[in-house]
Amino acid sequence: MRPAISLRKKSDGEIFSGREKSWRTSCRSIGALSIKWKRTKFGFECGKVVVYTFVIPHADLLPICHLSMFYLPLIVRKSLSVTMNALLPCSCVLCHAHQSKILCTDCQTNYFRRATSRCKQCALTMPPGANTPRCGDCLQNPPSFDTSIVACDYAAPRDQMVLALKFGHQLALAPLFARMLRDAILQNTPDSLPDFLCAVPLGENRLRERGFNQATEIARPLAQHLGIPFAVQAMHRIRETSQQSSLTPDARVKNVKNAFMLDEAWLSKVKGAHIAIVDDVMTTGMTLHEIATMLKRFGAEKVTNYVFARTPPHFY
Ligand SMILES: [Zn+2]
């Protein structure tokens, strides 16, 4: 059974906003718990408690806990988180070792600690000894975005984490991706943070089908880490597009052409701004190029991509 509709509403960022706080523990899920609190003149009142159950194919039968709370004091939220972690332990998403973190220390060290020299503009790995900040492709055909920062390459076994978030509904991975991206950002450009973040929007049909937008799920905690506003509603996908990964390079260009539009309320805020676009994977970069083109048409001064994983060229 898939998660109930109110979980979807939370995930698309439209229904819940403002001071809502949420966190999740565990990854391989059989259940989800949502607690909503509301403020009354007498204090806090537990408004609604919902328990969802759903099964993820090929996952161990370990639980997930999703707590969504309004206006709950930090100390209460922290104690609840500690309690739920103790009650509902989880396993490492890569090696499946049973422990308290989504990614164990060994996997973090083995797969995420290697410093890589990357193209400043498209984040492709540069050959050893390269003495230019941009790769040959970016020098010959510069994309519309100015900078890209990624946390890792989209390669085994890290690609499993992206697939687990996107298709396995393991939403607990999104805050982890956000933390890794924050570290990469602060390492690369700590002094030139953007004015606000946007997430690559999904089309309505895809959002309804999946139940959440993985880019939004990463962008929300990332914005909190960096202390920058997250413009949830700034951009829309105005027509449905095919999965870029299923298309040839030429078809990808046509597929995303004019697929994105700014919300009217954000037209004036984009002018002269430095905007960061958040996504889970960057393959050819065509989607991000199209978004940056649209933003610059409306006067954006600089567009930066914050993407969890970058696909090496021989994979597309
Ligand atoms: Zn592990």
Ligand SMILES: [Zn+2]
């Ligand atoms: Zn490049």
